[in-house]
Amino acid sequence: MDGAASPFRAPVIALDGPDKVTGAARYTFDVSLPGMLHAKVLRSPHPHARIRSIDTGRAEGLPGVAAVVTGIDAVGLPDPYYGVAIRDQPVVAIDKVRYVGDMVAAVAAVDEEIAYRALALIEVHYDPLPAVTAIDQALAEGAPLLFDTPAAGEPIKLGDGLVSLKEPRPNVLCEFGYTHGDADAVLAASDHVFEDRFHFSRINHFHLEPHVNIARVTGELIELWSCNQDPFVLRSDIARIFGRHANSIRIHASHVGGGFGGKSFCKMEPLVVLLAMKAGRPVRLCLSLDESLLTLTKHAGILILKTGVTRDGRLTARKSEIQLDGGAYSDASALTVVKTGYRITGPYRWYAVATRACAVRTNTVPAGSFRGFGGTQASFASESQIDMIARRLGIDPYDFRCKNLLALGEPFRPGDSGIDSDLAKGLDEVIERLGYRQRVRSSAQGHKARGMGLSIGIKDGGGTGNHAQALVKVLPSGRVIVSAAAVEIGQGATTTLSRIAAETLNLPLDWVRYGAIDTDSTPLDNGTHASCGTVVTGIAVMRAAADARDQVLEFAAERLGCTAAELALDNWTVRRGNYAHPLEPMIAEHFGGAGFEFIGRGMVKVPNDPKAPLTAAALFWMPCWVGAEVEVDRETGKVQVVHLVVGADSGRSVNTIACRGQVEGAALQALGQSLFEELRYEDGKPVNATPLDYRVPLARDLPDQYESFVLEHGGPGPFGAKGIGEAGMLGVASAIANAIEDAVGVRVTQIPFTPERVLAAIEAAP
């Protein structure tokens, strides 16, 4: 699609921008309620232990302490466990602790200082148990078990012929299987078969606003002011855990200070509710960033790919074995495993595919949603191996990719939707910007060598069979309130959704306000996930705005004695032929009093499709085209990214500044993970789980040249938009690995590509 005629071409100032640059923006972090107490959490120092006893007597006796909560309180709840599909995580540890940082007890006191002092007075007696903090340890014969009994819940529902199992083997949370054709037979008939193994690292979201929740219980009503990305998902969980109907739970959302998946799904929120119930007062729990580091991570994993190819460079079949480290509890592992396994084939054509993927339980921080959601792991392994195969066959990696890429409209897998981006065009844009054609091979200057690498990461976007609802209220003055529950987390939902409403109503953007989110009055949304806001919530908002517009035109037609078809809406006047009729006086005259609000309703449900492998065809595809030029120091192993080009496809940008920001922000997160960022474990314990030791990218880590681009190939969302938020995360690590091999001829298959790892690979090379 040619974006030149787009009404959205002109960049806009973000509607929440003035508040954000003046300090006026309010986050859940800033919420304070009268009589509010402050909570702190006691965490396990052991990776794995049975809790023999907990004595809270001294803590409860400390002046200023209002409530102490332990597993005894959790056991009394109607359903004390949570997790996506498989529910194994207790509100607070009940009988065992399963990782260093597991929540053992919590205190609510008049201030944080007293709460901290009370924690020190709680006496916990543990019987330490042997622990497993890596996948191979957890799967070893006779390994200690994290769980003695099966967890509640069900495996993820998938289409016919796919495998989805809950707890199939000891320490395995879930398993996914996908086959198409006879991969063994096709591999046996292939000219070459290559098997390679990749290791993916564990990283933390490091959102700057820590997890923060305030709970208030008044009579039958449970209220939460929460930084959670998914207010309605949280409402369901709180209702189930406390045995209430959802209409007695009320969730308030504010600006969220970064999430990237770290604030999705239920976590410590029920513990805060439990404290508020026991204390009889509102309770605020604001974790420290140290604690957020112990709350959720991206999945580490081992991916083994066996790929067949013909002599002339045509891909034939791929068999994959994927083990993700799910950590101690389920969280969103069951879904992540499905998505990783499904995406492992990348944007290529295959005769046959066989994939098995599982999540392994270990005594580490639970893993769950993180920007890319399995797509990052799959893209790293797949795009690394594609490049390795090209080089082994002596084919240029660019040509090898082009030869095997799925064409526009070709289904990702049989039964799924067609690829909706021109993948070759994006790659061409990358090599043009990178100067790939002009590169000088092995341009070694002393001990430093330069190389270039390419990659095409891909994932489905928008969720699977997703849905959303929205309201658009138009006031007598033509001012608008958009009411939807896509949470403003920095992605620009406020501006994008407002712009969709403004465009539909033909009103100025600054007449629109994105309303406060309150589950009592805001229409339901399935969560701020999977780059779905612009498309899924966006369609609901567009339909709500169109409904409101139609109501306005019907009203005006009645007043003017004509049909709505004769009228057009333009800047809060109705035009009929050459005459313009201002609406505000028309509404005042008819309704009097406080006037009237036109309330438009909109919804969307992405259709379920029993023939689609994941039970619904992908709503859109999110490619990530990357080119990296690196300089590798042969003597130290240090890798410097000198030029990074990252591109994505917005379908059609509704908010150009936000699209660029999403791509560049995601890509720099991926750059950090590629080069140095990792939550490391030694002897069963995390060794760098503090903000100082856990290093995230700073401005000085920017590549010398850092470029992004956004293509517009159309999509299913409003005005041809599609989601873009996760894209930049997908292809960066593999592009850098590919560039390292281009520079120094060695392959690093484990991220991060630290100097130690790169040097070891150089020294091991023949």
Next chain:
Amino acid sequence: MTEAIEIAVTINGRAHRLNVAPRRVLADVLREDLQLLGCKIGCDQAVCGACTVLVDEMPVTACTTFAFEVDRKTVITIEGLAEGGGLDPVQRAFLEHGAFQCGFCTPGMILSVKALLARHPEPDEALIRQWLSANICRCTGYQMIVEAVRAAARSGPG
């Protein structure tokens, strides 16, 4: 409990006399006593820079500065930057260049940039990157912030 200390401090151009307990940090006094909630606390240990404020024009992390340390000093928070209702040139540059996403790091980042431009009105790329490395932004990838700093430098002191 040790007795509170009385301090005299000018905050955003206004003289205050405050009684502060010796263990209280500036960030808490700003947020709790004065409702200057633009001062955000991220890491609470002087790593992320979200709580950066200017004390006698020096950027400091308010989360690790004792309140009594600002006695007889001048403090500028993000709320004090816009004079006479108009935005400061740095704020305007951030706004126009989309140099923020979630916005949690933005007040501290803007005050750091303010201090940079006060010392180096025409910073080069390397200096901008080095200076911005005192503040973590997990959302933007920094490039659009760098562009905003260049634009603010071009626009002069405003």
